[in-house]
Amino acid sequence: MTLQITNISKTYPNGVHALKNVTLTVPNGMYGLLGPNGAGKSTLMRILATLQEPDEGTVHLIGSKSALDLQHVNVIDVVKEKDLVRKTLGYLPQEFGVYPKSKAEDLLDYFAILKGFSQRKSRKQVVEALLRKTNLWDVRKQKLGGYSGGMRQRFGVAVALLGNPRLLIVDEPTAGLDPAERVRFLNLLSELGENSVVILSTHIVEDVSELCARMAIINKGEILHEAEPLKAIEGLKGKIWRKMIQKSELHKLEHEYNIISTKLLSGRTVIHVYSEESLGDFEPVQPNLEDVYFTAMAGQYQQHVQQ
Numbered sequence: 447m448t449l450q451i452t453n454i455s456k457t458y459p460n461g462v463h464a465l466k467n468v469t470l471t472v473p474n475g476m477y478g479l480l481g482p483n484g485a486g487k488s489t490l491m492r493i494l495a496t497l498q499e500p501d502e503g504t505v506h507l508i509g510s511k512s513a514l515d516l517q518h519v520n521v522i523d524v525v526k527e528k529d530l531v532r533k534t535l536g537y538l539p540q541e542f543g544v545y546p547k548s549k550a551e552d553l554l555d556y557f558a559i560l561k562g563f564s565q566r567k568s569r570k571q572v573v574e575a576l577l578r579k580t581n582l583w584d585v586r587k588q589k590l591g592g593y594s595g596g597m598r599q600r601f602g603v604a605v606a607l608l609g610n611p612r613l614l615i616v617d618e619p620t621a622g623l624d625p626a627e628r629v630r631f632l633n634l635l636s637e638l639g640e641n642s643v644v645i646l647s648t649h650i651v652e653d654v655s656e657l658c659a660r661m662a663i664i665n666k667g668e669i670l671h672e673a674e675p676l677k678a679i680e681g682l683k684g685k686i687w688r689k690m691i692q693k694s695e696l697h698k699l700e701h702e703y704n705i706i707s708t709k710l711l712s713g714r715t716v717i718h719v720y721s722e723e724s725l726g727d728f729e730p731v732q733p734n735l736e737d738v739y740f741t742a743m744a745g746q747y748q749q750h751v752q753q
């Protein structure tokens with residue numbers, strides 16, 4: 447199964463150019479789309495989820511007939527064949543609106559009817575399996591209004607997984623979750639990737655480093671870098687340098703060095719600099735995915751690093 451996104455552009459009526467000629471090939475498994483607020487992630491996710499159309503470009507879901515679970519097709523045009531792709535699509539939006547007075551089990555049963563599970567007995571089995579998988583079985587009789595943020599997100603996953611989708615779109619799922627709920631949620635997602643294309647959009651670098659075998663970094667509607675996280679980290683070895691500085695020095699150093707990030711550490715300011723040559727009074731840094739992200743945001747990949 448592959449999702450092929452080709453030359454997608456989108457401009458909103460207010461003139462915001464949210465996506466600029468985006469091309470990505472997304473294979474089976476978890477794929478991370480990483481970028482800051484306003485980068486264009488949700489716009490891309492809504493296009494993939496058939497809720498919005500691009501101005502230009504195409505999106506195709508390509509797989510064997512059996513993998514797509516649909517007779518007679520091995521390619522679906524996601525933009526034009528919305529009804530067809532919706533049969534195999536699961537979407538967890540950034541804000542999952544719930545009906546606070548409904549009990550989880552009843553609402554999931556209702557969504558299952560909408561998804562086409564018309565036989566009561568098999569529907570009951572599907573609903574039970576999903577409530578167990580998302581660890582909500584014990585609280586299935588509770589009203590959704592009383593659920594925590596993490597429980598609501600897991601309920602959203604249960605809804606998104608109805609019908610065993612081959613294309614799963616998950617938009618910023620961990621924002622607002624406490625650390626324990628976040629780990630539980632990521633563990634749940636990590637089980638899903640094997641037979642489906644799962645795209646996870648996030649502004650949290652750790653979500654990608656913990657889960658995704660491939661990723662793209664997006665900013666201002668453009669893909670800055672597309673890579674396997676581990677290879678991208680490897681590619682930065684020997685090129686990231688750090689130094690503790692006085693905050694007052696920052697302005698001057700910005701003119702001298704290619705500073706990719708500035709952080710506070712125990713009240714001191716630490717800068718990370720990208721340089722292919724060693725820098726005298728800087729310490730070498732063992733790079734991580736955050737350095738990859740900031741290197742991309744600083745525009746380095748377009749100029750120097752070849753992946």
Ligand SMILES: Nc1ncnc2c1ncn2[C@@H]1O[C@H](COP(=O)(O)OP(=O)(O)OP(=O)(O)O)[C@@H](O)[C@H]1O
Pocket residue numbers: 458459460462463464481482483484485486487488489490618649
């Ligand atoms: N319906 C809309 N009308 C006009 N502009 C929009 C609309 N939706 C999004 N935008 C703008 O398009 C750009 C991309 O927004 P988008 O929501 O896709 O980004 P994002 O990466 O998902 O960010 P966030 O994490 O903040 O949701 C932003 O500048 C945003 O203000």
